[in-house]
Amino acid sequence: MLDLVLAIVHHVLIFGIFGILFAELMAERPDMSSATAVRIASIDMWYGIFAGAVVIIGFCRANFGAKGWAYYSHNAFFWAKIVTFAGIGLLSVPPTIAFIRWRKAGVASDDAGIGKVRRYVHVVTSSSAQVAKVPACCEGRVQALAGTIGRAQRNAPRSLRSSPGLAR
Numbered sequence: 286m287l288d289l290v291l292a293i294v295h296h297v298l299i300f301g302i303f304g305i306l307f308a309e310l311m312a313e314r315p316d317m318s319s320a321t322a323v324r325i326a327s328i329d330m331w332y333g334i335f336a337g338a339v340v341i342i343g344f345c346r347a348n349f350g351a352k353g354w355a356y357y358s359h360n361a362f363f364w365a366k367i368v369t370f371a372g373i374g375l376l377s378v379p380p381t382i383a384f385i386r387w388r389k390a391g392v393a394s395d396d397a398g399i400g401k402v403r404r405y406v407h408v409v410t411s412s413s414a415q416v417a418k419v420p421a422c423c424e425g426r427v428q429a430l431a432g433t434i435g436r437a438q439r440n441a442p443r444s445l446r447s448s449p450g451l452a453r
């Protein structure tokens with residue numbers, strides 16, 4: 286039950302992160318108003334809160350979920366996911382600094398500055414989507430796939446089994 290609850294919260298937070306990133310992308314327009322330039326820093330603060338919560342819930346899943354820490358602590362995909370997420374965190378620092386500057390100044394920078402920030406947020410959004418493709422359970426999926434291939438080989442007709450592609 287706890288595993289399911291953590292998985293649901295994990296998904297809700299991830300959808301939240303994408304919602305926030307899309308809101309930022311929609312707001313970062315060359316013609317953005319001063320009010321939007323000031324407000325975008327608070328939207329970005331929610332990005333930070335959600336990202337922090339994803340890390341906390343992610344580690345809770347790894348510790349208290351069905352597979353347990355013994356499984357994840359040796360799982361290269363899990364650590365690759367953490368490193369990628371940390372890299373995305375670093376990529377989101379320049380936009381955050383820009384948003385804080387805009388809020389203090391009460392106005393966004395020029396079009397070139399807005400374009401630069403937008404490119405960063407684009408990269409953060411697309412890299413976050415890539416993280417979804419590398420769930421920590423990849424290793425389990427590869428093993429399941431290997432098992433399916435093995436079963437298919439054993440059940441294949443004799444004529445096919447002797448073909449070079451399926452020979453053991």
Ligand code: HEM
Binds near residue numbers: 302344346366416420
């Ligand atoms: C943008 C960031 C992230 C995205 C898009 C993402 C996405 C996903 C997806 C699609 C799954 C597979 C579905 C599921 O089992 O619920 C998953 C599983 C999981 N994620 Fe994440 N995740 C992110 C960040 C993190 C972080 C930072 C951690 C750890 C601190 C984490 C820990 C886990 C764990 C432990 C699982 C369960 C894998 C398994 O079933 O063995 N995730 N995530």
